[in-house]
Amino acid sequence: MAKKAKPLPSLDWLQPRLNASRLLSLLCYFALVLLLLVWDLVFADLHGARTWVILLIELAPLLILAPGLLLGNARAHAWLCFVVNLYFIKGVLAAFDPSRSVLGWSEALLSLVLFCTALLYTRWRFQYDRKLAGE
Template sequence: MKPAAALPRKELETKLLISRWLTLGSYFGLLAALLASITIFPLPEESRLWVILAVLWLPLLGFLPGLLSKNPRVHAWLCFVSLVYFMHGVTTFILPGKAGLGALLALLSFTLFSAAMFYGRWRGMQLRGAILED
C-alpha cells in the first residue's frame, strides 16, 4: 500500500481538529442516545437498567482512555466497534415507534466511524512526520 502524500501543516492541523471534535461529539452523543433509548422506552419488569447499560456502554467506554490520549490505533479500532452500534441503530429504525431513535443511533455511529477513521489516518501521518512546511 502506498503511503499517503504529505499535507501542509496548517491543513493537517485543521483536519485533525475537525475530525477530533466530530469523533468526541459523536462518541459522547452515542453514549447519551443509548442511555436515552433505555430510559425513554420501558424495559421489561425483570430487567435491570444497570445491566443493560453496562452491556451497551462497556464496549465504548473501553476506548475512552485512548481517545483522550489521541492514540490513532484506538481510533482505528473504535471504527470497528462503531459498526455494531450502526447495526443496532438500523434494526431499531425498523421497529414501530422507534424510527427517530434508530435514525439517531445510526447517524451518530456513522459519524463516529467516519470521524475516527479520518482522525486515525491524519494523526498517524502527523506522528510519522508526513507534514509539508508552509
C-alpha cells in the same frame, strides 16, 4: 517496477483537519453514549430487565475505548471504527421498529458520522506523525 510513494501533506494542512476530526469524533462519541443512556433510562420498555445490566452491555464497548479517545490516541480511534459498526447495525435494526424508529435513525446517523470522523482522524494522525518523524 516500484510505484513512487505519494508525498505526505504538509503539517499546516494536517493540523486543522486533525483538530476538527477529533472534536467531531468526541462530540459524536459523547452524543451516542448520552443517547443510549437517555433512551434506556427514560424511554425503553425493558420488560422487567435490570436497567444497569442493559446499560452495562450496551455501553461497555464504548467505555473501554474512552481513555484512549480522550487522550487522542490514533489506535483507539481506529478500534472505535470497528466497535461503532455494532451500534450502526443496532440502529438500523431499531429504525424499522415503529416504536423505536427515532432511536434507530439517531443511533445509525451518529454512529455513521462517528465512524467517518474517527477514520479520518486516524488517517491524518498517522500522516502527521510520519511527517513529524521526517518522512
